[in-house]
Amino acid sequence: MQIIAKNLSFTYGKQTKAVSVKALNNVNLTIEEGDFFGIIGHTGSGKSTFVQHLNGLIRVNGKEGELRVGEFDLADKKCDLKTLRSKVGMVFQYPEYQLFAETVFEDVAFGLKSFNKDISQSEIELRVAEAITTVGLNYQRIKDKSPFELSGGQKRRVAIAGVIVSRPEVLVLDEPAAGLDPVGKREFLNLLKRLHSSFVKTIIIVSHDMNIISEYCNKVAVFNRGEIALVGTPQEVFADQNKIKELGLEFPLTARLKLALKNKGVEVGGDLTVEGFVTALSKLKEEGKL
Amino acid sequence: MREVTFGQYFPSNSFVHKMNASIKILIVIAYIVAVFSVKQFHFLGFGICLAFVITVTAVAKVPFLKVLKSLKAIIFFIVFSAVLQLFFNKSGTPLWEGGFITDEGLKSAIFVSVKVSLVVLGASILTLTTSPIELADGIEVLLYPLKIVRFPVHEFALIMSIALRFIPTLMEETDRIIKAQKARGADFDSGNLFKRAKALIPVLIPLLVSSFRSADELADAMDARCYAGSKNRTKFKKSVITWRDLIGLIITAGLVVAVVYCNGFYIFPAVFL
Numbered sequence: 001m002q003i004i005a006k007n008l009s010f011t012y013g014k015q016t017k018a019v020s021v022k023a024l025n026n027v028n029l030t031i032e033e034g035d036f037f038g039i040i041g042h043t044g045s046g047k048s049t050f051v052q053h054l055n056g057l058i059r060v061n062g063k064e065g066e067l068r069v070g071e072f073d074l075a076d077k078k079c080d081l082k083t084l085r086s087k088v089g090m091v092f093q094y095p096e097y098q099l100f101a102e103t104v105f106e107d108v109a110f111g112l113k114s115f116n117k118d119i120s121q122s123e124i125e126l127r128v129a130e131a132i133t134t135v136g137l138n139y140q141r142i143k144d145k146s147p148f149e150l151s152g153g154q155k156r157r158v159a160i161a162g163v164i165v166s167r168p169e170v171l172v173l174d175e176p177a178a179g180l181d182p183v184g185k186r187e188f189l190n191l192l193k194r195l196h197s198s199f200v201k202t203i204i205i206v207s208h209d210m211n212i213i214s215e216y217c218n219k220v221a222v223f224n225r226g227e228i229a230l231v232g233t234p235q236e237v238f239a240d241q242n243k244i245k246e247l248g249l250e251f252p253l254t255a256r257l258k259l260a261l262k263n264k265g266v267e268v269g270g271d272l273t274v275e276g277f278v279t280a281l282s283k284l285k286e287e288g289k290l
Numbered sequence: 291m292r293e294v295t296f297g298q299y300f301p302s303n304s305f306v307h308k309m310n311a312s313i314k315i316l317i318v319i320a321y322i323v324a325v326f327s328v329k330q331f332h333f334l335g336f337g338i339c340l341a342f343v344i345t346v347t348a349v350a351k352v353p354f355l356k357v358l359k360s361l362k363a364i365i366f367f368i369v370f371s372a373v374l375q376l377f378f379n380k381s382g383t384p385l386w387e388g389g390f391i392t393d394e395g396l397k398s399a400i401f402v403s404v405k406v407s408l409v410v411l412g413a414s415i416l417t418l419t420t421s422p423i424e425l426a427d428g429i430e431v432l433l434y435p436l437k438i439v440r441f442p443v444h445e446f447a448l449i450m451s452i453a454l455r456f457i458p459t460l461m462e463e464t465d466r467i468i469k470a471q472k473a474r475g476a477d478f479d480s481g482n483l484f485k486r487a488k489a490l491i492p493v494l495i496p497l498l499v500s501s502f503r504s505a506d507e508l509a510d511a512m513d514a515r516c517y518a519g520s521k522n523r524t525k526f527k528k529s530v531i532t533w534r535d536l537i538g539l540i541i542t543a544g545l546v547v548a549v550v551y552c553n554g555f556y557i558f559p560a561v562f563l
């Protein structure tokens with residue numbers, strides 16, 4: 001599903017008027033099917049507000065722009081939100097805080113049951129087992145446990161299983177790696193990569209961690225005060241050094257290394273992934289330029 | 291969800307905002323007593339109270355509409371008590387031949403509605419001009435005398451301010467959990483009452499869990515800062531009384547005297563509805 005936002009604006013507290021905050025201002029953005037799309041920006045720049053539009057948690061006001069997600073027109077009041085939400089999965093920060101059921105099985109099945117009321121028990125079992133296995137947990141061992149007796153990392157996996165159980169085509173993650181240790185973070189991102197090569201076609205990730213963005217995303221949008229300041233590949237976005245600094249952002253490690261090397265007179269090509277960086281560097285060595 | 295902002299504090303720098311919270315609470319109590327003591331059908335007394343409310347609102351620089359909005363919350367109660375009076379007050383003469391609504395019933399329906407509305411208007415000015423924290427502090431000061439009977443005033447006030455402090459957090463958390471469950475297909479807006487109540491389980495349980503977590507964290511944070519109850523504890527914001535409070539008290543005394551005068555010096559008639 002292709003996602004197209006046109007002149008999208010949003011203001012919080014419009015009805016109450018006491019304090020209204022313009023969180024989005026004329027956002028134009030296209031996310032293609034197949035993208036691993038990164039969204040970055042200073043805190044309060046409107047990233048969460050934007051992604052919550054994608055599955056209709058925040059509704060588009062007809063006069064405040066257009067938003068299309070595949071065949072769904074989000075500005076349309078009659079938009080079938082339930083079907084949309086089964087196709088656009090959303091994982092929030094600390095997703096483990098959404099767990100509620102008595103068993104892991106019940107919790108993961110919750111989404112499935114709410115999306116299709118007349119799904120058969122055997123189908124549920126199949127899909128729940130698939131989801132739990134996908135997130136790297138042992139289905140048989142964990143399914144009858146209470147979600148509250150699991151470790152933090154396991155909880156988070158269960159919560160994510162509860163989102164991907166409906167096989168969404170688009171998976172939106174709002175700062176999903178917060179609070180994970182480095183190993184947990186890497187495992188988590190590898191999970192995303194695996195998902196991206198299965199039924200999940202598009203991944204949209206909001207993150208403050210530039211290394212994640214440069215390593216995994218093929219495209220990045222930078223938000224600033226509710227507007228889009230930059231869009232492009234990580235390479236293109238982080239090439240504009242002054243702008244990035246102006247926007248209050250960090251550089252990924254690879255970009256910093258490249259910059260430092262450049263100051264020493266060594267131009268390293270390639271993209272901003274660690275592998276791309278290493279390949280470019282070893283090529284330089286082979287050519288005898290190092 | 292977000293529209294339900296707790297309390298309705300309207301920040302400003304006015305005379306009324308700067309007054310001492312305890313004094314403001316006392317004034318509101320005096321005002322409410324004045325409203326209740328207005329003698330049956332002596333609408334002039336209400337006129338005086340209304341004038342008081344309007345003056346205070348103007349001085350406080352709070353939009354009148356904001357004050358009026360507070361009535362929305364109790365509109366059902368007002369209509370209910372008015373209807374009760376209208377249909378069940380049998381004294382007086384019927385308004386029309388054979389009708390069951392009497393002139394006295396109509397009058398008392400209006401009287402009761404006005405009385406309740408005035409009380410709510412007065413109380414809402416207090417919450418509009420006093421932040422919840424100031425209110426809690428104000429109540430604490432007023433409760434000090436209870437220390438004589440070993441009532442744990444400080445702890446009580448602490449509970450109150452912690453509760454107030456956590457309301458926005460809880461609302462934010464609720465909002466977040468609702469969104470997370472909606473994203474998983476939860477449907478809170480359709481089905482019968484029973485279904486809707488059941489739909490709340492996925493929200494209430496995580497909310498409960500997170501409240502316990504917050505409580506634990508807060509307790510740890512307080513322990514870590516060596517919080518040890520009320521003994522030898524000083525206040526960050528001292529409760530001071532200024533000339534503003536004196537003026538407020540004098541005007542309020544004037545209000546009470548005026549109302550009592552209207553009642554023909556009939557000091558305290560049947561108080562409640």
Ligand SMILES: Nc1ncnc2c1ncn2[C@@H]1O[C@H](COP(=O)(O)OP(=O)(O)OP(=O)(O)O)[C@@H](O)[C@H]1O
Nearest residue numbers: 012013021023042043044045046047048049050292
């Ligand atoms: N529920 C809300 N009510 C009112 N204002 C809000 C609400 N949520 C966000 N805002 C405001 O809207 C703006 C954008 O917020 P948003 O949450 O989209 O930022 P963000 O880019 O996700 O920030 P962060 O990186 O800190 O998560 C901010 O100024 C914020 O204060």
Ligand SMILES: [Mg+2]
Nearest residue numbers: 047048049174
């Ligand atoms: Mg955010």
